[in-house]
Amino acid sequence: MSATSVQPPRDDQPETPGGGSATLAEIARAAGVSAPTVSKVLNGRGDVAPATRSRVEELLRRHGYQRRRGSVQPAPLIDLVFHELESSWAMEVIRGVENVARQESLNVVLSESAGRLSPGQTWVDGVLARRPTGVILVLSGLDPAQRAQLTSRDIPFVVLDPAGDPGEDVPAIGAANWQGGLAATRHLLELGHRRIGVIGGPGGMMCSRARIDGYRAALETAGVAYEADLVRSGDFHHEAGYTAGLALLGRPDRPTAVFTGNDLQALGLYEAARELGLRIPQDVSVVGFDDLPLARWISPPLTTVRQPLTEMAEAAARLVLDLARGRQPSTLRVDLATRLVERASSAPPRAGAEGPAGE
Template identity: 45%
Template sequence: MPAKASRTTLATVARLAGVSVATVSKVVNGRSDVAPRTRTRIQELLHQHDYVTPVLRGAPVRPSIIEVQFAGELRSYGAEALEGIVAAAAECGVSVVVSKPGRAPNWARDLVAGGRRALIAVTSVHTAADLDELARADLPLVVLDPLHLPHSEVNSVGSTNFAGGLAATQHLLSLGHRRIAYLGGPATAACNQARAHGYRAAMEAAKAPVARGYVRPGEFTYQNGLLGAAALLDLAEPPTAIFAGNDEIALGVIETARARGLRIPEDLSVVGFDDTLLARMASPPLTTMRQPLREMGRVALRTALRLADGEKIESHHIELATELVVRGSTAPVSSPPS
């Protein structure tokens, strides 16, 4: 009686196809990030060699789960990024668990023991000790739109914040505004610094002076928009336009202006940043810099899976382009409000 043939493994199929074991694993698990021709070749080899997945052999299968940690409240910005993460996870056949950052002893190893393949951090801050803990647990980390520039070897996904700040301010300058203020987020946040630098670069290029008190850091909140706008409008020479660091701040600016009897955009033009649902629901609809939040979430998820599969990432930081979306909250400058 002939000896029983040995069971086909992923390594066998990978060798025959001339690809990595990670690529074969993606095809077996229904992942979408494999070239069609490569996928077809691998599927043919799996069929030819009667490959049987572990779940059909009765062997335990490690769950494919990505941990997503949000620091602070889950606001409109985070909700849109999360939609992108969840959509990409569904396409790739993995699950997502959302949590708040926790730093109990052995927290990273506990995540691995719970089936987590990678960690996506949204607006979270990781210390050197956290990074060491993740490395010891062999748990890949991807930071989405980092508030602070991560270590050079930490993988992150963001957007072109400097270019966005530049374009937002240039839009207001093109409408004839010269008294333009910037009402931003935390002074130490990398994304806020980049937007503020873009604002200053546009003002300098146009030879438009930045008056004292026209740049105000704060938090990325509606309340900061309310209070910051009040301080700006109380200046001896108030701005005729305000570039807000995000959409929530911009909505606070609009409300403060309305409460003072100012019209948007006739008396005050306002530009936001992010292009969340809030921008489209605002009255008037908000001119804003579109940050591709959902696509950033998708890229973060796919990057996390590539790291979990042991792939080499070409660049530690990926930036997606921002885009100006002009709506009803900006208009040519008129006589300054009295």
């Protein structure tokens, strides 16, 4: 992966909007500044007073101003921003974006929003100054003002695996999370499990809710009652799987199987099971989600739902480049299929393990 400090060309000439109701000169008059000052704001220049910048940005947003496509040549960059960079999950996404960027002779600028689901204004200012060909936001989103800022500069953006509802007009690439949760739980049901725990991700994330909804749908279809006390949630890290695993597996009526919201949580659950003297899958079956490389390396190898992260990232990169070239996609929302990958961490429950509570 590579980054660059390439600065885009500047232009201080008035431009006409690509669908807005005001020209750059009209924006300047309304703001009480010169047209070159408005152009500085559009180009992310730092030599504009904060109050003036805010006034100009508000007028650009209010009038729906959009820079004419082709009036400024974008830098050969894709901006890729994550809400956090702490696992091989992110590496799979980076690999996919890099695959496309390399084919297109583009560089990738990587950023992290320190766990926030929306990057801050400092990041936006950097994007405006870099003038990239496009932006990909991973598990992140933009507030209306930030979206207006990118749109007014004709900088296309795509959300990958959106944390919340990005809106009908925002291009987004995701995965079939509901179907994945359904497949994971159905697999455990078909093995004979009836008392199935689940560890979900953050409740505010769409992917987490969809996986839990798929779990519930599989139980309902099989005629197995949903038990709220078998449901735990946390972030998508190892520690959350460990803590929730201790709570679930330490019960006298523990579940015979657990579906985790991702593979890192499953890794934490493995640790909890070992600490409690339980064997996988003899005492508890485990199914994860993502199919990261670690799923094949741990012992026993993890049964999991494959989320095609690299392919999702490639699709997001191609989509943002299509938008940059003025091509309108047939649909703004694409969910790639997930599939169950069976390995050695899931097996039928031991005879008598289900008992009355699981019937």
